[in-house]
Structure formats: C-alpha cells, structure tokens
Amino acid sequence: MSKLIRFLSSLKIAIAVISLLVVLAILATLVPQGRDASFYTENYGNGLGNAIIRVQFNKFWRSALFLVPLAVFFVNLLACTLRRLSGRLRRKAPLRIGPDLIHLSLLLLIVAGGFTLFSRQETVVFLAEGGGFELPDGKTIRLKNFDFEMYDDGRPKDWISRVEVLNGKDVEKTFSIEVNKPLRVGRYRIFQSSYKNDAVAVFERDGEKVTIKPGEAMPFEGGFIGFLEYQSTPEGNAAVFIQEKDGKRTQISLFAGEDFSGILLSDLLVHSESGLQVVTQKGIILIYLSLILLCIGMFLSFYQKLGDMN
Template sequence: MPDASKKQGLWNQVADFFGSLKLALVLLLALAAASIIGTVLPQGESLAFYEAHYTPNSYKLIHFFRLYDAYHSFWFLWLLLLLTVNLVVCSLRRLPAVWKVAKAAPRTVTERLFDTLPFHRILTFSSPIPEGRVRLTQLLGRRFGRPRPLPVPDGEAFYLERWRFSRFGVYLVHFSVLILLAGGITSSLYGFKGFLELAEGEKADRIYAQDGKSFQKLGFQVELKKFTMALYPDGTPKEYRSDLLFTDGDGKSLEAAVKVNHPFTHNGFTFYQSSWSRVPQSLRLRLENEQQRLEVALGMEERVPLPGTPYSLKVVRYIEDMARFGPALGLVLFDNQGHMDMGLILINHPEFHGNRIKDYRLRVLDLKTRYVSGLQVNRDPGIGFIWVGASLMLLGFLSTFYLSHRQIWVWFRERKDPADRLLTEVYIGATAHKHREAFFRILERSLQGIEGGRS
C-alpha cells in the first residue's frame, strides 16, 4: 500500500505540473517570444546572409538555435508538444466533472427547488390546468425548447432546456487548439520551403532549400512559358507575372499564372511570385591587348576558350544596376594551369579603366537578356489541420461566449380561492450556467405575454 500511495502521489505531482495554468502561461509567453523573433529576424535567408549581417556571437546563436527558420526549429517543436500535453492534461482533469453535470437528469420538482433557483415566479390562472398548460408550453416551447414532462406528487410539471452542449464550448476550443498544434507539428516535420529560379523556356522538377544543398522532388515538371512585367510611369515595377506550365508524370498538363499575392497550388506545392531578375541570353565580347584583339560569343555560366591563347573565359554574374552605373558583368579568366583571374566590367561605360581582366581590356559589343522569375515554393501538409482547427475554434468561441445552458422548470398545481373557485398556480423557476441576467430578462418578457396571469 505505501508503494501504491507513493506512485499515486508522484503521478498527481506530474499531472499537476503538466496541467497547471502557470505552465500554460509560460508556454504561451515563450511562443509569443518565438513569434516576435520570427517576425523581427529575417527568415529563410542563407547562412551566409546572417554571417554577413550579424556579429559573430549573434551568428552562433542564430545558427545553433536555428533562428533563421524559427518555426521549424527543434525548440519551437518542443514548445508545441508541451502545450499539447498541457491542454490534454487540463481537459482530461476537468472534463469528468463537466460531463457529470451536463448528463445529469433534471432536478426533482419540489417547492424547495423553486426557492433555490436564481429565477422563480408564481403565476395564477383562473382556468384549469389543461388550458394553462397549453398556453404556457406553447409560449415557452417556441423559445426555450421542447417541454419534457416530469413526475410530481400532484398536478403536472415539465422541464425545458436549450444549448446543453454549450458547457463543452471551452473543450471544443481546447480541441481546436490541439488540431492547430497538430497542423503546426505536421508542417514542421514534413513541410518544405524552397526557392526556384526559372528563365523563360526553362523547366525544373525539383526545388532547393534555403541552404542550397537539400532539395525536394516535385513529382511533376514546371516550365516558365512567359514572364511579363507592368511598369509605373517612372519605370519602377508595378506588377510581375509568371505564366507556368505544369506537366504531371502521366503527361497531363495545366497552365496557370502566378502573380504577387496570387499564388497557385499544384499537387500540394504552392508557388508564390517572389522576385525577378534578368540574365544574359547571348553576349559578344571584345578582348584586346597590345598583341591581339579577340571577339567571343558566350552565354551565362558558359566557359569558352579564347582562340590562340592558353585562356578560357566564363560569365559568372550579371548585375542589373551596379552602384547606379548600369548593368555589369562578373567574369572569370582561367589559364591552362587552373589559375583564375576575376573582373567586373561596366557594360554601358566601355571607357571605365576597371573594364579589364589580366592584361586584356574588355568591351561588350552585344548583349541580349532574358527574364528570370524567382518563385518561392512551399509544401505545407498541415494546412488542412489549420482550416479544421480554425473552424472548430470559431464554433467553440461562439458556444463559450454567446451561448449558455438554459434550464426551466414549470409546475402546475390546482387550489381553490376563498370563494371556492378553482385556480391554477404555476411555479416557474430557471437557471443558466452563464449570462443569467440576459436569460432572465428574456424569460420575463415572455411571461408578460400571458394574459390573465399575475406575479
């Protein structure tokens, strides 16, 4: 017995801890702090971005705690799990008492019952019981539910109730929160957020995560058919749009347009218009030094040998506007020993003294560019949980804050007045577990509609 008592005591302590209001408040404050971090600190950038923009110590904290992706971090997942346990324990400990009250039969009708109810009235009718019962049951039944007869020692009695289920409104809210947490945990464990850059005419069947290493296969192919941009009179972008073609493994295809704030979802992946850029489609360069002059044609990321030299050239970067000097190209010159020289040339300023690499002066003879659409791609398997949880939470709030379990007892008894005339006395009592004053006002107005009665 002592061992059993100790185990029971330990279990109660554990249940008290996980079901405490203090723990719930701490977890909610921690989740609020996490939301602030996720809002203030840029999310989804590369680790190089955080290393470049924050101090070494701050970068270490960001990297260790995965603050760059706070909502998918291990500690955020543990906060959600602890809040789930807290809600479950709280609900299970309090639900039996509420269930017992909600399932209890109506209290027995006696004169003492009406003295203990917060609302009680006595009406007198000059008509016999059947006539008064019909009038009163019709009047109350329209507003407060179907009358149910109750056993009484004399006369007749009935009971009305409405919205018994409202006692469980708070548990519906708890259940909705659990569903929302399940959605968050599902998204954290199985969701994926990546980025996809497509030039017009390009196709892809996978997306890469923010670290640039891990990737997610789409299970279908997406092609950028066309990228269009609308501009304001001053030349700034007004709207940009990607016309995409989705092709499934069975050959079925679907065209869709993705614009800013107008995403499109295909097979569980949602495509958002995130950014745009331009890259060289074709390029002709002139390279010259004191001994020779060369002209080469090449494309982006294409390594081309320079005739008559031990060198090859590659375009590795295109900048739309370099410090307000217009577009610029980043170039790498390779020798046959694997050594590299790098340079950055201004396309619209051929006279710029920095337009050179090794001993070559460079000049862009012709440049054609094409648009590249930057698409953010998300897969969120928890979104169904979110919709269901949000809907149930709305119903739970409506039940909790706007409805109450309303109960009415009515007892008809006959007696004779001093003139030996038959009268009917009607005892009316009512209660509600919430919003009593509003309920009693409605009931008073309903009783005033009975002719021939008096309080």
C-alpha cells in the first residue's frame, strides 16, 4: 500500500498532468465552445472540424480530455496529502496546517468545480420588445428595448437588452444586459447570448386579415400558402412564400403592398429579438469556501516559514 501511495503522490505525475491541463486549456480557448457540429466543419474544414467533434474539443470542459487528467491530478493530490499527514503523525512531528489547508482546499475546489459544472442548467429565451418570461422563482423578466450596436465598418459592437425585473406587477429594478455584463436575479444569471430577426406577414383577403410567421402556412384555394422566409434586398424586405395548388408548388417573392391570386400582402413586419441565456448552477458557495481556505493556507504557510527563519 505504501508503494502505491508513493507512486500516486509522485511529483513527476503532478508536473506532467498540470502541464497537460495547461496546454489543453490554452488550446480550448482557441476553439469556440458549444456550437453546432456544422459550425466546426464550415470554419475548420471537414477533417479538423470532425476531429474536434470526435474528441469533444467543442465541449472541452465536459470531455474526457479534461476530466481524466483532472481526476488523475485529484488522486495525486489526495495521495500526497495522505502521505504527508500520515508521515507527520507517525513521527509525531508538529503539524504544519498551512500546507495541509492548501492541499485540502485544492481537493475541495476540484470537487466543487465538478459539482458546479454538472449541475449547470442553461436555457435560451428569445424576446421581442415588450415580451417577457417568468423565472421558476416567480419573478418576470420583461424586455423594454433591444439595441444592436455596430462599428462603422458594419461589424457587431455590442448587443444591449434593457430589461425590467418584475415581482408580480411591481418593478424591482431595471438593468442593461450586455455581452460581458450579466444580470443576477437570486440564483439565476441572465446573459446576453445572441439575437435574431423575425418577421410576420399580414395578408388581406375579402376584408379579413391573416398573419403568419416563417414556417407557418394558411389554407388557400384547395391548397396552402407557406411562409418560407424573408429576405433583405436593396428594394426592401421581401417575403418568400411557397404556394401549393392542384399538386403543384410555386415559389413566390412579394413586397408589402403586392398581391397575387386576389390576396394582398398588406404588410411585412420585421423585428429583432434578443437572445437571453438563463443559467443556474449549484456549488458556487463551495468554490468560494475552497478559495478562502486556500488563502488562509497560503497565509499560514508564509507565517510558519517566517517563524522558522527567526
């Protein structure tokens, strides 16, 4: 058993595993995480893109590439801690609580980090201005307005969602959510994650109005008219429809004010929607506790070293 403990607590293993984790973590920062598989093949080519997906480098922090070396480091650190404590107890040497606290805090940090990672829950909600959603604790997030700021050359600069936090009908606070400025509501954090444009086509026929969105359809002369998408053109926004009649399908592109077969596209309403990511995770308190213990351990180690020098 003592030979196994000595092997597992080897400094060489610790250095090798830490070096591997550092290199892999640096590489992981160069690869966008959590995107669709098509993103990686389109941006990195089929070969490298498929390799990234196969080794799960697209979700590195949950992959075996990260978790296996981390588990090895945990075992190494635990063995080192046990070997150190047992040796001091056997020799009846005075305990040095500083280094022991450092080891224990790192062990706790790894456990807390893993618990936090796998208890993390994420949901993305798209809101138009005036829309809202309810959190599980009963509070409501309502979008007042959404700004998409761009640089002069057209590149995205910032997305800003100005929201209200409502408790019943009362506004508790207002907040501007930005890409690196999340809103915290209780145990929930709300991030600005994305945006999208949506459209509503308004038809008039025989004095009645009908509205449909992309992906929806309405009956028409024994067939249907389906709203495929809208397109931005130099002349304005155009709606693309598909008409099915007598078993035949025809694609039609219309601007607001145009008609076909006695039906008028009276309006095409295009609006932006803000994509807000709602995140909740457990174990944050354990992470804070482990960091506090780490600081105490470092202070005690430094203090004990000064005592030895005197």
